[in-house]
Amino acid sequence: MSWFTQALTSSIGKKVIMSLTGLFLISFLVIHATINAMIFYNDGGETFTHWGHFMGTNPIIRTLEIGLVLGFLIHIADGLWLTKNNNDARPVKYAVTNPSANSSWYSRSMGLLGTLILIFLVIHTSHFWIPNRSNQFATGEELNLYQMMLDIFQNIWVVIIYVLGCFSLFWHLLHGFESAFKSLGLYHLKYNGAIHVAGVAFSIVVPTLFALMPISIYLGWVY
Amino acid sequence: MSAGNMRLTLKVWRQSNTDTQGGFESYNLDGVSPDMSFLEMFDILNEQLIEENKEPVAFDHDCREGICGSCSMFINGRPHGPLKGVTTCQLHMRSFQDGDTITVEPWRAGAFPVIKDLVVDRDGFDRIISAGGFVSVNTGNAQDANSLPIPKENADDAFSAAACIACGACVAACKNASAMLFVSAKISQLALLPQGQAERNIRAEKMVAQMDAEGFGNCTNTHACSAECPKEISFENIARMNREYIGAKSSSKGV
Ligand code: HEM
Ligand code: SF4
Ligand code: FES
Numbered sequence: 495m496s497w498f499t500q501a502l503t504s505s506i507g508k509k510v511i512m513s514l515t516g517l518f519l520i521s522f523l524v525i526h527a528t529i530n531a532m533i534f535y536n537d538g539g540e541t542f543t544h545w546g547h548f549m550g551t552n553p554i555i556r557t558l559e560i561g562l563v564l565g566f567l568i569h570i571a572d573g574l575w576l577t578k579n580n581n582d583a584r585p586v587k588y589a590v591t592n593p594s595a596n597s598s599w600y601s602r603s604m605g606l607l608g609t610l611i612l613i614f615l616v617i618h619t620s621h622f623w624i625p626n627r628s629n630q631f632a633t634g635e636e637l638n639l640y641q642m643m644l645d646i647f648q649n650i651w652v653v654i655i656y657v658l659g660c661f662s663l664f665w666h667l668l669h670g671f672e673s674a675f676k677s678l679g680l681y682h683l684k685y686n687g688a689i690h691v692a693g694v695a696f697s698i699v700v701p702t703l704f705a706l707m708p709i710s711i712y713l714g715w716v717y
Numbered sequence: 718m719s720a721g722n723m724r725l726t727l728k729v730w731r732q733s734n735t736d737t738q739g740g741f742e743s744y745n746l747d748g749v750s751p752d753m754s755f756l757e758m759f760d761i762l763n764e765q766l767i768e769e770n771k772e773p774v775a776f777d778h779d780c781r782e783g784i785c786g787s788c789s790m791f792i793n794g795r796p797h798g799p800l801k802g803v804t805t806c807q808l809h810m811r812s813f814q815d816g817d818t819i820t821v822e823p824w825r826a827g828a829f830p831v832i833k834d835l836v837v838d839r840d841g842f843d844r845i846i847s848a849g850g851f852v853s854v855n856t857g858n859a860q861d862a863n864s865l866p867i868p869k870e871n872a873d874d875a876f877s878a879a880a881c882i883a884c885g886a887c888v889a890a891c892k893n894a895s896a897m898l899f900v901s902a903k904i905s906q907l908a909l910l911p912q913g914q915a916e917r918n919i920r921a922e923k924m925v926a927q928m929d930a931e932g933f934g935n936c937t938n939t940h941a942c943s944a945e946c947p948k949e950i951s952f953e954n955i956a957r958m959n960r961e962y963i964g965a966k967s968s969s970k971g972v
Contacts, residue, residue, distance in 0.1 A: 584825050589728075593892065602939055673937070679960030
């Protein structure tokens, strides 16, 4: 094995990959949440469609999108691999455990929370991203995503699934945001506080913003 | 050791060797004093078992004063029992109530196979140390204190890391059976001092490689290890180890 593959497949290397892809996905969430929040202008989707069009057609963004898909795939594959390795590291389980005495449940449930996000992602991409890109591929035309949102979020069950997806994301980020810095070795009294505050704020603001979108449409606040 | 009046039910893991299946046995114990240590309570249990012509419970112990790290017992779901910063040998029965049922299990990790009852094989830790947890330079006689200046913070951090007694409670507590708190303490105590510089890179690379080869799990940053560590080894060491390893891999000539 070359030094590079050896480093990346080592325990610490796998964590560095989790951390870098996780932070990359966080940067994607910032852009995704910002653009989607344009629906709150309540201008019949004009601003939203303007930016959606830019994101869907700009060649630089479309190239970056390949990186995003790869980032997701690597994060998911590495995450599931790690979760399996970690589970295998204790073949015989304890009869009695008291884990809440030493750690938070969500820090111990990243694999589960990630899997819930993954299930949500499959549903979510088959609602918007996949139909839109396949239509672009077939006809060169973009779909009216704003109208699709208005239609899809009339169904209360869809709204509930989206809100649950946002909850999973909230818990995943509440541990993941800070954890990603620790994995890179960035853990020091002089900035731990700042990372913690930023992490908690991000974990609350972004999923709340996302959850408000289907809720607002369902309740007719955005139309 | 005064006789007391606590009555306890103990559920203890019994396993005759690595290759056989184990299981829990329940024992009733009377006359336990709140002033006894947890291991003294086990001594009473074993005397009782010997009198009944039964096999005593095998458990590791040596110093019985919190410095050797032998006394590995997973007590009611926590390594070394309910107190913070305390080994099993320093845990006293006053931390329990009369009438309690106490479940005692061995450390559970693929890398720590059970040898017998509560005794596990922790040679994996020794192999990690042999892989790089030392300095090969001849340090000679004790130097004049001021000839080798060491920043106070480094001396303090190295000393705190060196307090690790290699007990394995971090592995036992971690949901992933990860050994990273132990390994990072052993890497840190040398990486922070001048004598450790010559082999700094190769040490991080080799110790991490050996840790992985032993089959310990990976760190998810839950902090369970440092919360349960009897020597309260700081989580900061794991972040330092990550830095040491990333730095070593990206700069060393070795593989
Ligand atoms: C937008 C979506 C996602 C974001 C922003 C995100 C972000 C993060 C971040 C920042 C971390 C911390 C990395 C570290 O501790 O070094 C993390 C960890 C993790 N993620 Fe995700 N993630 C997302 C989706 C997923 C999905 C779909 C899975 C599917 C399995 C997943 C599985 C995991 C696992 C298992 C860990 C913990 C790894 C470990 O420390 O043992 N994540 N994630
Ligand atoms: S780091 Fe703490 S818990 Fe782990 S082996 Fe050292 S003393 Fe024991
Ligand atoms: S017997 Fe030595 S630390 Fe407990």
